[in-house]
Each structure stands twice: as structure tokens, then as C-alpha cells.
Amino acid sequence: MKLKPTPPRDALTRYLRDKRTHVSAKSVANYKSTLQRFCDWLDDNGIHDLRDLDSEIIQQYTEYRLESIKPISARNDLRTITNYVRFCESVNAVPQGLGDLIRIPRVPEEDEVNDSLLTKEEADAILPHLAKFEYASDRHVIVLILWKTGMRISGLRALDVTDFDDARPALAVRHRPDTGTPLKRRSKGERDVLIAQATADVIRDYIRQNRPDVTDEYDREPLIATDHGRIVRTGIQRHVYTATRPCTYNGGDCPFKDDPADCGAMTWNTASKCPGSVSPHALRRGYVTAARNAGQPKDVTGERVNMSGRVLDKHYDKGNHADKAERRREFIRDV
Secondary structure, X not given: OOOOOOOHHHHHHXXXXXXXXXXXXXXXXXXXXXXXXXXXXXXHOOOOOHHHOOHHHXXXXXXXXXXXXXXXXXXXXXXXXXXXXXXXXXXXXXXXXXXXXXXXXXXXXXXHOOXXXXXXXXXXXXXXXXXXXXXXXXXXXXXXXXXXXXXXXXXXXXXXXXXXXXXXXXXEEOOEHHHXXXXXXXXXXXXXXXXXXXXXXXXXXXXXXXXXXXXXXXXXXXXXXXXXEEOOHHHXXXXXXXXXXHHHHOOOOOOOOOOOOOOOOOOOOOHHHOOOOOOHHHHHHHHXXXXXXXXXXXXXXXXXXXXXXXHHHHHHOOOOHHHHHHHHHHHXXXX
């Protein structure tokens, strides 16, 4: 079939329009950023019509990207570009089979895994500190829920006051894209997450004592709220970075030998610069590892945090060899 003249950016617009029907807005934004960079490079190199695109040109782009980014980042870029090219095949903008000719950079397995996590020992120091000095505050509730449930930021942001069931107790995680709180896995991410009574007590006290009496732009009552409505992602991230700085919860001692009085990581906006602070995702990894070490079955943990067993094993369970051997102990039989 004859190819149609198609500028790369025109195809990009159609590709993103197609993606918006079944992936999250955050994923669409990531695809857009990656592919706009690719289209800019094509433009700079004289490729203004996708009929002129071939595997050699894409390989040149791969080599160009590898000059400035790590192989794992280049691999992620090329996966997105491959999906884009396959969409272009479907609309007769590039030759059929071009997507199959794209070489995805290979990455050593150890480079695929992010080892950043909050350990149980660190959580056991941070949570009592928050309970004593910032009880039932935004920060206390955010860190407590993330650690005790292992949920994603999108799940935490999606919670409304009515999603907290004090009687069970539990948190109902629901996909509500039409009112501003989509889940990463859309309806597949919906679930009820049981919580301990002690956790529920803190959430209840937060709602009664410290939560601002506000609604968001959709007239919903967000569980984690600011004076302006539902908390934004960056607000959650900054609370976690602030709470997990070691000097914040260990009595003021800096393990990196910096003077807190002069440290550039001591403000709300700079807490992430502390080499000891971690992101919200590190709490998710930490929870999975701690739960597995405590004997919680893999399938129960996976359903609770909404991830497959394969992803859990590869990216989230950071137990060492000794930890994993101990988990097997009760199942071992001397034969």
C-alpha cells in the first residue's frame, strides 16, 4: 500500500490522541516529552516526512542519545519510539515492519533495578518521631499511609474522606479520571486496602483535628488536603523528602558530617538534596521488602500494592540473600 506524506509531529499528535483513550495523563505526558525530542532531532537532521524514516536513521538517533544518557534511559526512549513507529505503520506513514527493525539498547540486569528504599529500621525511627512531634499532621498521615500500605502517590491523592472506612478499618482506592484522580493502572488499580486500627486512629484524628475543611475543584473532599484543596504530587514528595532526612528524626546528627545550620537541604524546597532522604516510591519498595520479610505471601503483597509477582520480584523486593533464605525456612523439609 502506498505511503502517505506525514510530518513526524502530525503523527505524534494522532499517536497521543490514540493513547489518551487507554493510558494515564502522566504516561501521555512522558510519551509526549520523549517523542517531541525525537521529532526535534528528525527536524534538525532534515527528516520532515516519515516516508524518509528508516532503521538506520533511528539507529543514528539511538547513538546520539547514548552520548548523553544512560543505556537504561535510552532503552526506555527507544521502546516509546518503537510504539510510535508501529502506530505510524498502522496509518501508512512508514513502511510495514519498520518497528521490528529497531534495535532496543540492551541493559545489564543490575542497571535495571533501582535499589533506593526506606528500610524497616528507618521507618521504625521516622514514624515514632512524627507521632511525637507532628501527630496527625499532613506529613505524619502521608508517610504513615505510604509505609503501611505501599500504595502509589496516585492512589494516595485519589483518596477522599469518604474512602476512609473507620469501622473495618480500610481505605478504598478508586479510579476517578473524570474528576482529577486517575490511577496508574486505571480500573485495574482499584481495591480496598485494610489497615491496622492504630493507623486508622491517626487518620481519624487528622480528619477531626488537622485536615482543612475544603473541597477540590470537583466538589470532592480529598482525604489529604491543603487550604487550597487536594494536595498535589510535589507536595507529597516534599513531605516525604523532609520526613526522611536522617537529621530530622535521629536527634539532629548528620550521617554525612554536614552542619544542619549550613546545610542546603534543610528547607521545604531543598529537602530532596539530602543524600539520606528518599522519594515516596522508596517507601513502596521498603514496604514490599518488609512485608515479604515478615512472612506476608507474595500474592497477598502484590494484590495489596497492585503489582504483578514478576514486577514485585524484580523491582520492589529488596530482601538480601539471607532475608530470602529465612522466608523459606518454614517450608523446608529434610528429605
